[in-house]
Each structure stands twice: as C-alpha cells, then as structure tokens.
Amino acid sequence: MSGRSFTLVLFLLVVGLAVFQLVTSAVQDPAGVLQNILTIGIVLGAFYLLYKLFTRSGGSNTRASYNRAAKQSKRKYAKPNVTPLSNKKHLQDAKGKKGRSSLFKKKRKQSHLTVIEGKKGKKKDRASF
Numbered sequence: 001m002s003g004r005s006f007t008l009v010l011f012l013l014v015v016g017l018a019v020f021q022l023v024t025s026a027v028q029d030p031a032g033v034l035q036n037i038l039t040i041g042i043v044l045g046a047f048y049l050l051y052k053l054f055t056r057s058g059g060s061n062t063r064a065s066y067n068r069a070a071k072q073s074k075r076k077y078a079k080p081n082v083t084p085l086s087n088k089k090h091l092q093d094a095k096g097k098k099g100r101s102s103l104f105k106k107k108r109k110q111s112h113l114t115v116i117e118g119k120k121g122k123k124k125d126r127a128s129f
Contacts, residue, residue: 026033 022033
C-alpha cells in the first residue's frame with residue numbers, strides 16, 4: 001500500500017467517524033448540535049473578519065494606483081499607428097493643411113516634471129580663489 005492511498009483511507013475513516021458522530025448527536029440532542037454549529041460559525045466569522053482587517057493595509061488604494069500607472073505606461077510605450085501605403089495621398093493633404101502630418105507632432109510636456117530655476121546666469125569669479 002503506497003503512502004498516498006494510506007493517507008486517503010485514513011482521511012475517509014476520520015470523515016466517516018465525524019459524520020457518524022454528527023448523526024448520533026443530532027438524534028440525541030438536536031438543539032445542542034445546532035448550538036455547536038452556530039458557535040463554530042461565529043468563531044470562524046470573527047477570525048475571517050480579523051484576517052481581512054489586518055491584511056487589507058491599503059489593498060484597494062494600491063491596486064487603483066497600480067492600474068493607473070499601468071494604463072499610463074501603456075499609453076507611453078504604445079507603438080505609433082503605421083499608416084498603409086494607400087493613405088499616402090491623405091498624408092499629403094494633411095501636410096498641405098497643417099504644415100505637418102500627425103505623425104510628426106511634438107511630444108507634450110510631462111505634467112509631473114518641472115524645471116527648477118537656479119543661478120545659471122552668474123558665473124563664479126575664479127580670480128578670487
């Protein structure tokens with residue numbers, strides 16, 4: 001008999017004995033069995049709520065931040081639309097109207113990057129050293 005089948009037989013034996021005990025207890029004292037099941041349910045529910053309370057720690061906010069960053073990254077690194085050769089005339093028309101095609105638009109300035117002005121105009125007086 002292999003170790004796996006022995007474990008299965010042992011598990012089925014324990015489950016069978018538990019079911020037998022539950023049935024005999026339900027016949028002798030039905031109110032006691034319901035009270036025990038209710039108590040076990042309340043205890044398990046309390047443990048579950050405590051688990052959820054301590055494992056949340058910013059879970060939904062972190063997920064929302066990740067989704068926002070992933071969406072922004074997809075937009076940033078998306079491949080530019082490649083126009084087929086049949087639309088060459090359309091590009092020439094767009095050039096004539098705008099002076100540039102839409103493929104050569106300037107990149108927009110990143111809103112989260114700022115330039116910090118410093119003392120660029122002043123030069124150090126090296127003769128004073």
